[in-house]
Amino acid sequence: MNTPTCPVCGSEGVKAYTKREYLQEPFGGQTAVELKEYRCPVCESTGDLFNENDELIEQTQNELKFQSVKNILDDFHRNKISMSALERALGIPQRTFTKWKNGNAKASATGITLLRFIRLFPWLVDVAENKYDYDTAQKIYIQSAVQKLLSKVEFDARSFSEAGIVSTSQSAFFYINYNKGEEPFHETVPATSAAPGLNVSEATPLYAGEV
């Protein structure tokens, strides 16, 4: 049997081998695939020299994408967000997500991207609910950021008296006043940079009870 010619350098004697690769999709997990590759002993080029792997890679990625859609929609369900409500808020025809989840219709690449963004930033659904109004969207975004920040700060809600945000033109600081015994102390925690165009100094101080 003739050994194939190297398409890179034109030499004879190319050798085949298999290589295990892990393909992954965000929220879809990963799958191992056995890819057939070749190595040229003369020019030392390696890879899919005869274009044999693309079909397998694409098929596996499609399966992982389907799994990612399923996982994301399951996650919404676990968090008590129904597909019907999501479709309504996003202005997507009813039962679209159900069809995607059941495999009755293939989710478009755009649809998968949308789902991933919403999975990462659930507050985007609120933005859609508010008809993409810019000012409301900014408030939702900031509120979400502050909530995230508060969840990262360790404090006992029973022992602090005050929290808020102060800002300069370039940055914003979140602060908490603790009551520690009879001697209160003041701690300043660096917060997030202000979003471009957002004047945080105009923001109402945020107290934990209100967030």
Next chain:
Amino acid sequence: MSYYEYKNFREACCSHRDSIILINPVPKTAYRDFNLKNKKEVLDFICNDGLEDRVFINTKEWEKNPNPKEGIMVDAYKFRTIHRLGYIAFMYNEHTQKWIIKSLHLSEDRNPIMYIALQKAGLFDLEE
């Protein structure tokens, strides 16, 4: 001056896909740096003018050519895609009539002015 006409390479990416070979580590770096998951996505990207603000860097002889008398030249370009600066190198073997993409990854020789500007703007997240 480039050795190959870029439009010929691009045309091959669009219409003669069997004539394009991606050698290692291109599939890996194309995914790592540009989220291009397979050969089809790489060729679609090039075909659809994804290599924006392309700048020719140089032409070099392919060092591993087993027939140095029949020189095979490699053209290298820098390009931009959104805020990323990329690098691509390719060559054509007349004998096998194949275009070979040798490299496709983030540029190691980033334009420092552009890089600093993008970094200051908080838009660069490149880690090579």
